[in-house]
Amino acid sequence: MSTAVRVRALTKSFGDRTVLKGLDLDIAPGEFVALIGESGCGKTTLLRLLAGLDEPDGGDLAAPPERMVVFQEHRLLPWRPVWQNVAVGLPRAGAREAATRALAEVGLTGHADAWPATLSGGEAQRVALARALVREPRLLLLDEPFAALDALTRIKMHALVRRLVGVHRPAVLLVTHDVDEAILLADRVVALREGRLAAEHRVDFDGERNRRNPEFEELRYRLLAELGVAADAELAESR
Numbered sequence: 403m404s405t406a407v408r409v410r411a412l413t414k415s416f417g418d419r420t421v422l423k424g425l426d427l428d429i430a431p432g433e434f435v436a437l438i439g440e441s442g443c444g445k446t447t448l449l450r451l452l453a454g455l456d457e458p459d460g461g462d463l464a465a466p467p468e469r470m471v472v473f474q475e476h477r478l479l480p481w482r483p484v485w486q487n488v489a490v491g492l493p494r495a496g497a498r499e500a501a502t503r504a505l506a507e508v509g510l511t512g513h514a515d516a517w518p519a520t521l522s523g524g525e526a527q528r529v530a531l532a533r534a535l536v537r538e539p540r541l542l543l544l545d546e547p548f549a550a551l552d553a554l555t556r557i558k559m560h561a562l563v564r565r566l567v568g569v570h571r572p573a574v575l576l577v578t579h580d581v582d583e584a585i586l587l588a589d590r591v592v593a594l595r596e597g598r599l600a601a602e603h604r605v606d607f608d609g610e611r612n613r614r615n616p617e618f619e620e621l622r623y624r625l626l627a628e629l630g631v632a633a634d635a636e637l638a639e640s641r
């Protein structure tokens with residue numbers, strides 16, 4: 403089987419704190435994997451290694467060079483209009499057309515000449531998504547890209563990302579601490595705990611993929627149990 407991402411026995415420490423302790427992970431071409439885990443467990447550390455932004459201490463890591471990252475904050479250049487933010491780094495010939503197409507895909511056709519500062523948080527994240535997808539990456543790395551958005555915008559972004567990923571078919575690693583988000587979006591959910599993958603589940607429900615499906619609820623509680631927070635979640639929800 404071909405893989406987009408292949409990670410074996412990956413280790414990473416910061417000072418005397420070992421964050422990744424021999425982690426294995428494969429992602430197939432076009433597969434959408436969500437990585438969940440408690441705050442500080444090393445999710446962003448893994449994503450940064452896959453993005454080539456940091457070096458592992460040990461183990462093997464193979465990821466395609468055609469990779470793009472969308473972060474929690476949009477990281478747009480404030481001194482460039484929206485279309486130039488999308489086109490940044492593209493060959494000059496055809497850059498405007500490519501940016502225009504990408505902005506249309508994320509529903510921002512009318513905003514090509516706007517300045518980033520005039521965008522809402524959700525719009526800015528859609529520009530960041532357009533900037534990533536316009537390059538047709540083989541690997542799309544999403545580091546909690548919806549965490550700073552309000553709940554209604556987040557719902558819309560979930561639908562948009564699912565649609566766009568279905569069209570462009572990159573391999574995706576979504577880092578999130580939101581179990582529901584992971585189950586709603588991913589083909590496979592993996593849980594990181596104490597430096598290793600503690601669990602993984604394929605999301606292939608018989609019924610529809612929404613919170614009303616009992617299969618959704620069952621997987622959600624199983625994942626919360628595997629993360630060690632199921633009892634806390636039940637307590638919080640019974641209030």
Ligand SMILES: Nc1ncnc2c1ncn2[C@@H]1O[C@H](COP(=O)(O)OP(=O)(O)OP(=O)(O)O)[C@@H](O)[C@H]1O
Binds near residue numbers: 440443446448
């Ligand atoms: N550059 C760094 N220098 C020192 N320590 C770091 C560095 N980057 C991460 N760490 C530490 O590594 C651990 C894992 O951090 P990481 O950001 O990967 O966690 P996370 O699972 O993404 O957390 P969160 O969900 O809160 O974003 C934390 O204890 C963090 O303080």
